[in-house]
Amino acid sequence: MTTATALSTRELCVEADRNDPLAWLRERFALPEDVIYLDGNSLGARPREAAERAAFVVSQEWGNDLIGSWNKHHWFDLPVRIGEKIGRLIGGADGECVATDTTSVNIFKAVSAALRIQQDDAPSRRVIVSERENFPTDLYIIEGLIALLDRGYSLRLIDAPEDLDAALDDDVAVVLLTEVNYRTGHLWDMGDASGRIHDAGALAVWDLCHSVGAVPVGVAAAGADFAVGCTYKYLNGGPGSPAFFWVANRHLGRVETPLTGWWGHDRPFEMADSYTPAPGGRRFLVGTQPILSLATMEVGIDMHLETDQAALRRKSLELTSLFIDLVETRVGHHPLTLITPRDEAHRGSHVSFRHPEGYAVMKALIANGVIGDYREPEVLRFGIAPMYIGYADVWDSVETLRRVLDEELWRAPEFQERDAVT
């Protein structure tokens, strides 16, 4: 196995690419020639095959087969069929995972369903715990749910992962954690944390947005109760492709969804005037799904199922370690502060550094062909998607960063202006 610290020259990085057992994957993606794309943690690159899939759905399925496609092309089954594939990727059992809606809506379903279970089992528990550094929508959704329920629930935020135990008391009903933090790249030990949450009498809901497809996930083995996540980052599903929802088998006997739409009905085409939940995870479907986005995203998920997840994780860690090493050895004379864990056991697949002029530095990097992104406050974020990023890419990115900082390219006026979307 190549170790990152050994790659002290660009030639050694090129050599590591040549020996990379996952190098074949790079050719399966359509990426522009002149950029190094380090934002697959925000929007995954496009699998080449996705273009044909989308064209087929539009022209043949929609245009020619029309309404008949619900049967002929199994549109109605797509959320379950693709959900089961995602279920395998995240270490869940069949029948519990569906591909549907958005992460935000699925967080609403999951936290609501978990609270409903606790209302029966431990009605005095009225606190939901999460992290202040969580992706904001996770917190917003809980806020809205608390206001909607209007029965004394409250949100308790921890400031750092090590504060979890102190926050777990007899009032806690549900804990919502994100396996890999969107900003720092911190990776929770899901099994360890879920165990502590359960020991404290609470249920564990996991947001996998920044972990699925990037680190091996094992929701069932970890004892998670619910999990949600998106498919447009490391799973390469396409912009805004539908999210997923997973619920542990042991809750299926009684778990209830707050969003009781007809797609989650046991017999949707009987058009009954009252709701009967479908068995399994399918009850967490709600309305008609965006078939074009949903069918196209299956291409990326299939590629992940073909890929050795352990090898992918090894490569990811080598690349993130290499990135950290090279920044510190070659660009360390600039005020860059690593906020991603050095400990590999706690690192996802992106690396973040703070820099006082982070926004302008990132715009200058992008203008020079290295596409990462910026997150408040002052954070330069570099996503290392190991399916299509190589060792020489990491070398070249760091060299570009060095040039942007050494030559103060970020001072150009056009890099000071904020875009609408950062």
Next chain:
Amino acid sequence: MTTATALSTRELCVEADRNDPLAWLRERFALPEDVIYLDGNSLGARPREAAERAAFVVSQEWGNDLIGSWNKHHWFDLPVRIGEKIGRLIGGADGECVATDTTSVNIFKAVSAALRIQQDDAPSRRVIVSERENFPTDLYIIEGLIALLDRGYSLRLIDAPEDLDAALDDDVAVVLLTEVNYRTGHLWDMGDASGRIHDAGALAVWDLCHSVGAVPVGVAAAGADFAVGCTYKYLNGGPGSPAFFWVANRHLGRVETPLTGWWGHDRPFEMADSYTPAPGGRRFLVGTQPILSLATMEVGIDMHLETDQAALRRKSLELTSLFIDLVETRVGHHPLTLITPRDEAHRGSHVSFRHPEGYAVMKALIANGVIGDYREPEVLRFGIAPMYIGYADVWDSVETLRRVLDEELWRAPEFQERDAVT
């Protein structure tokens, strides 16, 4: 103006097509040669241009411009930009309509938001009124919301439109009606009904799934409070394309969404740890939208904005009247019972007949090139999308129906078997 009853021969229908001022629209759609597609009320036909739009989004926006497309191709603004277009189509003012999520999820938001308003204004009102014959998901969503809130709300169903007044008492908080019934094609007078609902102290939520794009809709003029609907039927947005949500201006000062996701935040990219709603209808956005489905659906909506809605309505009524006349005069010797209103003021753009062997009859019709659909119980449903259905299409469809019934083609064994999706 051609009147339906005058079209007593196929030649006269062909002549009517030649004189149709909307005939140019037909060529803008890609439809197979050998079928008459009378299911545009379930899945609208594909605008030709949708193929290019989808290919551009996949190859250029996703594949080449990658994460930069959020700014360059205005992905983040799509729900508002397209929502405003839909707002114009349904007679709403700018800034109140967004294109997002599914009809089911949007019904949840709308009824929940309406109940929240009533909780302040008239807290003793705890009844939600709807129609037993409503599309089931409307009822299921209310059921789930009532269970979630768990504070004494109940659902009161009326059996027929004329029962509305009797159901409106001092307990009623919200009424959810569907402007055009999915099964019968019955069209409410939205202004009249909303007025009666308001007079009774309740708020009016309208489901426009089977009316938008088929009949002229005027939510603001009608005094509606909220409206939702889908875009994949008469708006030709593509399979499962995102739905829309409209809220009346007068509620914007205080209306709250139960699904407080980051896309509805006032400043989503500040990544604040608490929620501040965006002004206008944008607060009803939740999570990241399926961009491929969303961007592609704009093609169909643009076509509607180019089309004279009054002329479209005239043609729709001529075609549905013609369909009814021809069935009754040429196929009236079979046990077909019209369940669609004869009164044009109460008719949408589809026509339904009951037949004791409805399911097999529809399968035989489809096998013979006339694609309608079947709805429980015994209902043959024929959607007349006036953008791409002509007078001769109506003639030919009725002739095929006559042949299927006269020759008892529906008795073939293959037409007795139920498909998974009907």
